[in-house]
Amino acid sequence: MHAAVVHSFDTPPRYDTVDTPRPEGEHQVLVDVLAAGLHPRVRSSADGTHYTSDGTLPLIPGIDAVGRTPDGGLLYFVAPDDAPGTMAEQAVVDRRRAVALPPDTDPIAVAAAMNPAMSSWIALRRRVTLPSNARVLVLGATGSAGRLAVQIAKHLGAAHVVAAGRDPERLALLPDLGADETVSLSADPDRVAADLARTAADADVVIDYVWGPVAEQAMPALLTARPDRAKTLAWIQIGSMAGTELTLPSAYLRAADLRIMGSGQGSVSTAGILAELPSLAERITAGTFAVDPLTVPLAEVEKAWGGPTSPGQRIVLTPGA
Template sequence: MKAAVISSFDQPPHYGDYTDPAPKGPGEMLVEVLAAGLHHVTRGQASGVHYSSSGELPLVPGVDGVGRDTDGKLRYFVQGPGQLGTMADRTVIEFDHSIELPHDSDAVTVAGAMNPATASWLALRCRVPFQRGQKVLILGATGSSGSMAVQIARYLGASQVIAAGRDEHKLAKLPALGATEIVSLEDVGLGPLAHDVDVVLDFVWGESAIRAMEAVLKHRENRGQSLTWIHIGSMAGEVAAIPGAFLRSANLSIVGSGYGSVSGRQILKELPSLAEEIARGTFRIDVKATPLSNVGQAWCEAAHTSERIVFTP
């Protein structure tokens, strides 16, 4: 079969031949891949730097996708560590790591939206007892996951959604997606604006997160009010040197959200309702369908586009 193949962690994948996959047990099934999104985690695994990377080569990248099973049903599926990736003509999935989609679902839209949407959906549904009417600050709101987080926070009932990012052009578009306020990550007004939020969805981490945390806490009038800071992504760095005073001086909890901190069972429980809303068109995301045969070029161009690239074998 044809697939995107990673032969070196410091080179983009090439389009070539790969061994045909075959199920090895009763819980596995072969699927025809219809669409597979190019996500940040996919790039991280393909470069060997993501914590879930197996470190083995060659490999077929891709952590999720939409495909058709042997019964003709449309499925969204997620691949675990060590499984064959999704950027190929076919792949083998674990049945209990997949969900059936409505037959009229748009495969490209679902494949492009599920991963970035899952990040904030799981954070607000599984990592914090989020309640309608609470206030949310989103750091890194101009990326695909961040803009999806704006929509999901509003959908789940947030009374205030403050979107913070660096790209002013993209920030300006977020009120149409549900942001009640927008602010630059470097703006001195971030702290006063977000002083009484209940939850922070942090896609940036690193020093940027520390500066934002200090700004919010400095202007927080009620230090006893609970603030849950959820680390989701690390666009500004993997390490954040958090001063102990931050934790002692306020009712601040810092948690992570991702595969591991959220169990596979929890994820599978949450995916159907999220997939249903995406298939229904509840959330907006810009996706670009690209032939898998163009994987090398598209892989290199992905960093310069705001669209989520989705490969179609």
């Protein structure tokens, strides 16, 4: 079969021929892949920088996809840990890591949205309990996951959502998706701190896709302006687009009820993640969240890897030339 294959962590995957994988055990089935999303998580696996990477090459990238079973069923699935990735004409599915989809589901939309939506959906349902009239700050709201996080926070009951990001064009789109206020992270640092203090000092939850210097700047801005420092601020670290480290003075943890946690593989069990997939797939299928996929043939994976996208778009690879 044909697949995207990573031969070096320094170069994009290329369209290549590989052996068709074989299902093993009663729970596995071989499916025809209809659509696989090109997510940041996929990119980090393909360049060897993700924390789960073991350095093994060659590899087929792709962590999830929509596929069709031999009996015609439609599935969204997360690839088994010990199986090749999903950017291929066929893939092995463990039915325990799959969600059945209605026959009229748009595979492209589900492949585009499930992974980026999953990060905030799981964070807000598994890592914290949103209080009544919750106020949420999304740091990194101009990325695909952040854009969906704004919508998901609102959908799950947040009364007030502040969207903070760097890209001005993408930031301007977010009020139409549910953001009550926006903050530019590309302004002068003092201005950023003042804007975050003004709009989000009373936040209950921060969904953080950036970390690094941005979070290091945002934390004191929020905490020093907080009207009630004993009110819990749940800081959920999901991504590290601005950096993998920050300096955290110990006083922050004593002077306010700041609770820093992560949300991802390991901090949430596989069973916990899988339990959330059916309800999220249902919302995406129903069109609850705005999704803008850019479809690219799998044969053009090398070109797609570095190709530009418009604000809010997610590349989805489809099999065939």
